[in-house]
Amino acid sequence: MAEGTRPSIHLRLTPSTDDNGDIGGLRTRATLKGLSFHSGDLLCSFGRQGIPANHSSWYPYYLPPDILSKFSDGRGPLVITRVHEDSHEVRLDQETEGDIIAEWEVSVVKDSFDNLDELSGLHRDQGGLIGAGRSFLPHFNIGREYQCQAVIEWDLSGCHEGTRGVCSFGEGPEPVTTQGSGDILLGCVFMVGVINSHPPEPPPRGSGENSFCGTYWFGDLPPNLSAIKDYPTNIFPRMAEHFKDEQGSYRAFFCRAPKGPKLTSTSFHNSSIVEYDDDHTKDEHDWDLVRLINRAMVTAWARIDAEDDGSENDWFTDGLSLLYTVYLPFRFGQRSPDYFRVTINTFLSAYYTNPFIRKPYAELNALASSSKANHCWYSASAKAMRAFVYMLKMDFHTRRAADSRSVDVMRPMDEIVRDLLVKRRHGGADEKVQKKDWLAGVAYWLGQENAERHFREMIENDEGRVNEMDDLLTSFGQKHGPHPVEQEMLDFGFDRKSLDEEHVSGIVEGSRAWEAGLNNGDRIVWYARPESCETDIEKTFKLTVERDEEEIDIVYWPRSREKVRCWQVLEGKYVPPTS
Secondary structure (H helix, E strand, O other), X not given: OEEEEEEEEEEEEEEEEOOOOOEEEEEEEEEEEEEEOOOOOEEEEOOOOOOOOOOOOOOOOOOOOOHHHOEEEOOEEOOEEEOOOOOOEEEEOOOOOOOEEEEEEEXXXXXXXXXXXXXXXXXXXXXXXXXXXHHOOOEEOOOOOOOEEEEEEEOOOOOOOOOEEEEOOEEOOOOEEEEEOOOOOOOOEEEEEOEEEEOOOOOOOOOOHHHOEEEEEEOOOOHHHHOOOOHHHHHHHHHHHHOOOOOOOEEEEEEEOOOOOOEEEXXXXXXXXXXEOHHHHOOOOHHHHHHHHHHHHHHHHOOOOOOOOOOOOHHHHHHHHHHHHHHHHHHOOOOOHHHHHHHHHHHHHHHHOOOOOOOOXXXXXXXXXXXXXXXXXXXXXXXXXXXXXXXXXXXXHHHHHHHHOOOOOOOHHHHHHHHHHHHHHHXXXXXXXXXXXXXXXXXXXXXXXXXXXXXXXXXXXXOOOOOOOHHHOOOOOOOOOEEEEEEEEEOOOOOOHHHHHOEOOOOOOOOHHHHOOOOOOOEEEEEOOOHXXXXXXXXXXXXXXXXXXXXXXXXXXXXEEEEEEEEEEOOOOOOOOOO
């Protein structure tokens, strides 16, 4: 590939509607400018190359039919080829001249298809459409070394009055411009339809839209989710200041899932999608929703680059997104001191009572990212909570170091994080911020040997070491510091894959699930969100099963009789709200 002027992608999106006016598809026209390619060059690829559909990191994406006829340049249709029939890479059989255009219609399906290529990942929701660019756009071969300008434009002329088009970087239909790496549009959220929002109207162009935060959804939200739709807007200015990104923007997109239980958040560029289902979400407590939304917001900032061997530094994002979900809602005046105490206890309990607490981090990472991730109860939570405890201890240790030096730095770790993220945000396209940079920041306060030892013991340790908090007994003061208690180990008592296969298997004899009457072979009709039991020590797990044509409600406490040492902040006790 050879470059001409600075590369850019101009994306024009035209929704298609059905007889009811609901949006059922999206015509995409991507124009690449400032690039030239030679015969044999890779032009673009679709989806995640080499990742099987049963892998946890795979995502549905749209591969247009007759893909070989979808590209043109200044002279007309391009001659392209695929490496082999099953390849999702597009290569050129000629040199290009002028602008390169890729254009096709993306169909949106309501149900699963046997042919995964027919899935777009775009989601229909109450007459509208929402999804990430990776679901329907290819990864154009622009190269990491080039900063790319992206222009997004909506054509809403064929839609009902009141239709809005919004993406992670702004609201149309007028063109929205941003810049970043060549894959910036893959991590962009697109939403079109009759959209509700908070604030109700977008800011006027030229009035500081770059520092704007908004929440977007279709139809009516469950009352408890509606009650916190202003949370992102309220906390965003302080959070952007915290990460030294005062000119940044953020958009939270709420999307109703077709099937529950569902309450998840996925972070993208400057944005996140929160998926919920009406049946289960309506019973979630305010603090649980705040934790979900706050963690997604922090994740949009708290990222460093992969290592040179391709290994991701998930521990950085997991640990900080959870740590700042403990701190920032309270620190920035959005929730009470009780929120802080209960949330830190929630996360500590999730770490110490997880059956996988002694598994090496590398093994947890392999489990969480494997094709069997959905068949495992505990790996994802164990991996994230270990990173949280590591970050919590680094925060305490660096504060102590600052105190011992009589340095006027209240929160040294905040300074380390800010410096890394600013460097990554404003550095060159080929300048990486990696683990070594984090360790260098910690080493400034703790010394290189201690910085490396803590990381090795917590993240790289292959001996399954449990990180105790004896050395932090007085970190909050004796009254509010963490103290050792005993709590029951988490134990659901049957195979996790049962929820996906809709039939119970792997019942553990003697478990509380077994005692409650759950049997192998029961058909699962309904079940509660299991993730809430990982963080709430008192939460019961509920299922409705069908046996011999009779529906049976099963309720039990998903904990074993084995008690383990767990650290908690004991001052006071949280009583969930009754409404």
